[in-house]
Amino acid sequence: MPSHSPSLIAAAVAAALLLSAQGAALAQATPPTQSPAVIATLQQQGRYWQGRQPERAAEAWKKLLAVEPGNAEALSRLGSLALDAKKPDEARRYLEQLRKAHPDSQELKDLEQDIELASPAAKADLDQARILVREKRVEESAQKYKSLFKGRQPLGRIGVEYYSVLGYTSGGREEALAGLQRLARTYPNDGRIELTIASLRLQNQATRMDAMRSLAALSKRGDVGGEATEQWRGAMGWLGSPPPAAYVPLFRQYLAANPDDTEIREQLAGRGPKLPGQGVAQQGRGGPGGNAGGLGGQRKLDPVSLRMADGFAALNSNKIDEAEAAFAEAHRLRPGAGGPLGGLGLVRIKQQRWSEARDYLRQAERIDGPQQWKQASDSAAYWELVQQAGVSRTAGRYDEATRRLQQAMAIDPDSDDTTAENTLAGVYTDQKRTAEAERTFRHILARFPDDPDALRGLVGTLSSTGRTAEALALIEGLTPEQRSRIDIDKLRAEQAFGEGRAALARGEDGTAREKLQQAVNLAPDNPWMRLELARLDLRNGARTGAANLMQSLLERQPKEPEVIYTNGLFLAETKDWPGVLELMDRIPPAQRTPAMGSLQRSAAVNVQADQALALAHDGRRADANALLAQTATRVGDDAELLAIVAQAYVDLGELDRARALLTGAIERSARNPANASATTALQLRYGDVLLAAEDDASLATLLRQLQARDQAGQLDSDDRSSVETLRRAYVARQAEALRKQGRLAPAYELIKPLLADTPQDPALLGLLARMYADAGQEEQAQRIYRDMLQREPDDVNTLLASAGLALSQRNLREADERISRAETLAPQNPDVLATRGRLYRVQGRPAQAVVYLKRAEAAVIARNPGLVPRAVPRGQNPPAGFVSTDNPFAGYTPSVRSADPSPAALPEPVSTRPAR
Structure with a gap:
């Protein structure tokens, strides 16, 4: 049986008794001088719990007062606990007890200071001092403390807090050390004071080794051992590999206590970073080790070096705010050093603020030389280009996106990172350049067979081009090892998604929906697949189901930025701009990509535009104009945002204001030749406004200017595509204007080249059908509608046009069939409701007709957005009879060609406004 010291047994028994009420009573009856072990035990308990659990600390101190009434430490500590609990009156009672029992004690002075600093004014100053520390304004903070x-x-403790700040001010270290040493004599064996002294002494080369010895001793303590060990290790990490001989015993002592620290062991053996500060942090695409402020062979730890060490340690622990504060303080202490700038660059990389990262790292390169920071600088430039390409891609500027991605890939052609190349393949997919997309994905897989993005991309490309068997073979051919690393369901989802997009391109909405739903089922957390399915449902009138589809994922992942963003894009489709703005505000600014920021700004401007229209609707036209003018001043010369404001002016009938807004921006942009791309964007938005305002004379002039710039080689393919889209819309409207004037032959000459180019464009086919109907060739018109519905049976606009024609032919059965189908797809669409009302009126059912016409009016007032017809891409040859070599309307009116039929020609504008 082991022997025990009688005093230890007595202390253990006494402590056990004190945990019960009976023990407490016995303790009160025990003379203080006979219970030194109990007193020591309770002091240890109180000190341990003081900064951890106030209730348990108070319990220990009260038990100590029961054993030794009037104990100075117990009274002081209880007073401090009362202050922490915001009970100043209770604290003052303990102060009075102290004053009576120990009028000259240190504890009395401590509690007096604590009570004084707990006043509202002092508390506010103390909070301000701490805020200044967090803001890296150390000199001001020290003055505020003082x-x-x-x-x-x-x-x-407030003294220790003050001196720990003072020690990092200019010239304040010696005063801080003197103050801490005074406190150490006043409060012997206080581990926090000793740790703070050691930390400050590390900054001085003459006292560094002694400081590290102090940290080694403190590392064995229970109160501050963990922090001491970290500081000890951090100081060793900056001594190079191998370390100076004088420090080797400290390394061996550390490894004896921490045998699993292989990094320090490698450093001691000479296999670690050769110079202080190298290899501390790796970042980006294989970024560099940062040389902290050029320590080099100096092997010294000054304040800058220590702050750099803190910064890299925080960076490695992903404590980004702490790392930024440390590097910023190092930069303040030594503005001309490259290390702090490089550290801040690495922080910006972590924050994905690529442009700022690149700027910091390039400054560091200029100071330290490229060998230290080039890899990180290249990494920042790479990701900045990838990010910019993503913004361009979202905006449909595919040439611009391609150019930036190719620049990114050229930075380090041998890099293992495939993000830029995979994104480039995605841009090719967006452009329907499937052969180039496939080639790019295969190029990636030739080097990295397990690249998940390239595998998914290739499966999707094969599926979207009808090569489903190849896609399946690719999936089934994966090795067990590849399958263990790759989510097969995601690959199958990509296959189904590709097939769904292919079906959409063919106009097979039913098949498309089946495949897209399959993709969503296989990859339920993919927000982009959901968005594609929701857009299809929305277009086909299933608005509630589409909204639920997006909302369900948002409810499961309410903080995921991409989920929030795609929900915002969906609400933008429905023109719910307040909803978009509320969603985008949920994304923290640090996680908001440029595309997300662009949507947020667009939503904000749209909200203000809608508010202006509402003001005008209420008769407050001057207020509406003032709001739009104020909004315009805030958006600068951003083409997309200016276009929103200009469109609002058009909706208000303020056409001159709309024109002036964009022409002014165009003139300002054109003064700087470097702004050619921005000028083109503004001109294209101006064209959209002119189109909406039906100012075809100005639109024709603008289109000719843009075509001239194109011929001069000043437009890229994205701009040319936008110009062509605008030209086609202009030509189609000119044809519609001619149709309304009964001039069908020249109208046909205008749309003939457009139909030859895109024979399945539903807008053009609808116009052609109306022309046949006007010419009395109703069967030919109905034939066009039937063909369109055969390819797109769920296109609500075509169903309504066909129903309207059937009504004019008194074919009520076919009209009813078409309207019923449209009602199934879009029961709240005002055009559907109005067409049903017309049918009832023709059928001689006026009461039912009035009900439906009123419902249609209510739907319009509620501003329920109608369905937008989806453009069908170029496909097979047009059905026979739809585009004739000869003009089918030549006999209807004199066939006068109003324009050259070549695709690029512009007809002279015809008035599209009704005569007054």
């Missing part, structure tokens, strides 16, 4: 003490020497 003012709290009113000329008296600081005491207790």
Whole structure:
């Protein structure tokens, strides 16, 4: 049986008794002088719990007072706990007890200071001092702390706090050390004071080794051992590999206590970074080790070096705010050093603020030389280009996106990162350049067979081009090892998604929906697949189901930025701009990509435009104009945002204001030749406004200017595509204007080249059908509608046009069939409701007709957006009879060609406004 010291047994028994009420009573009856072990045990308990669990600390101190009434430490500590609990009156009672029992004690002075600093004014100053520390304004913070003490020497924990700040001010270290040493004599064996002294002494080469020895001793303590060990290790990490011989015993002592620290072991053996500060942090696409402020062979730890070490340690622990604060402080202490700038660059990389990262790292390169920071600088440039390409891709500027991605890939052609190349393949997919997309994905897989993005991309490309068997073979051919690393369901989802997009391109909405739903089922957390399915449902009138589809994922992942963003894009489709704005505000600014920021700004401007229209609707036209003018001043010369404001002016009938807004921006942009791309964007938005305002004379002039710039080689393919889209819309409207004037032959000459180019464009076919109907060739018109519905049976606009024609032919059965189908797809669409009302009126059912016409009016007032017809891409040859070599309307009116039929020609504008 082991032997035990009688005093230890007595202390253990006494402590056990004190945990019960009976023990407490016995303790009260025990003379204080006979219970030194109990007193020591309770002091240890109180000190341990003081900063951890106030209730348990208070329990220990009260038990100590029961054993030794009037104990100075117990009274002081209980007073501090009362202050922490915001009970100043209770704290003052403990102060009075202290004053009576120990009028000259240190504990009395401590509690007096704590009570004084707990006043509202002092508390506000103390909070301000701490805020200044967080803001890296150390000199100001030290002054604010000093003012709290009113000329008296600081005491207790607040004194340690003050001196720990003062030690990092210019010239304040020696004063701080003297103050801490005074506190150490006042409070012997206080581990926090000893740790702070050691930290400050590390900054001085003459006292560094002694400081590290102090940290080694403190590492064995229970109160501050963990922090001491970290500081000890951090100081060793900056001594190079191998370290100076004088420090080797400290390394061996550390490894004896921490045998699993292989990094320090490698450093001691000479296999670690050769110079201090190298290899501390790796970042980006294989970024560099940062040389902290050019320590090099100096092997010294000055304040800058220590702050750099703190910064890299925080960076490695992903404590980004702490890392930024440390590097910023190092930069403040030594503005001309490259290390702090490089550290801030690495922080910006972590924050994905690529442009700022590149700027910081390039400054560091200029100071330290390229060998230290080039890899990180290249990484920042790479990701900045990838990010910019993503914004261009979202905006449909595919040439611009391609150019930036190719620049990114050229930075380090041998890099293992495939993000830019995969994104480039995605851009090719967006452009329907499937052969180039496939080639790019295969190029990636030739080098990295397990690249998940390239595998998914290739499966999707094969599926979207009808090569489903190849896609399946690719999936089934994966090795067991590849399958263990790749989510097969995601690959199958990509296959189904590709097939769904292919079906959409063919106009097979039913098949498309089946495949897209399959993709969503296989990859339920993919927000982009959901968005594609939701857009299809929305277009076909299933608005509630589409909204639920997006909302369900948002409810499961309410903080995921891409989920929030795609929900915002969906609400933008429905013109719910307040909803978009509320969603985008949920994304923290640090996680908001440029595309997300662009949607947020667009939503904000759209909200203000809608508010202006509402003001005008209420008769407050001057207020509406003032709001739009104010909004315009805030958007600068951003083409997309200006276009929103200009469109609002058009909706208000303020056409001159709309024109002036964009022409002014165009003139300002055109003064700087470097702004050619921005000028083109503004001109294209101006064209959209002119189109909406039906100002075809100005639109024709603008189109000719843009075509001239294109011929001069000043437009890229994205701009040319936008110009062509605008030209086609202009030509189609000119044809519609001619049709309304009964001039069918020249109208046909205008749309003939467009139909030859895109024979399945539903807008053009609808116009052609109306022309046949006007010419009395109703069967030919109905034939066009039937063909369109055969390819797109769920196109609501075509169903309504066909129903309208059937009504004019008194074919009520076919009209009813078409309207019923449209009602199934879009029961709240005002055009559907109005067409049903017309049918009832023709059928001689006026009461039912009035009901439906009123419902249609209510739907319009509620601003329920109608369905937008989906453009069908170029496909097979047009059905026979739809585009004739000869003009089918030549006999209807004199066939006068109003324009050259070549695709690029512009007809002279015909008035599209009704005569007054």
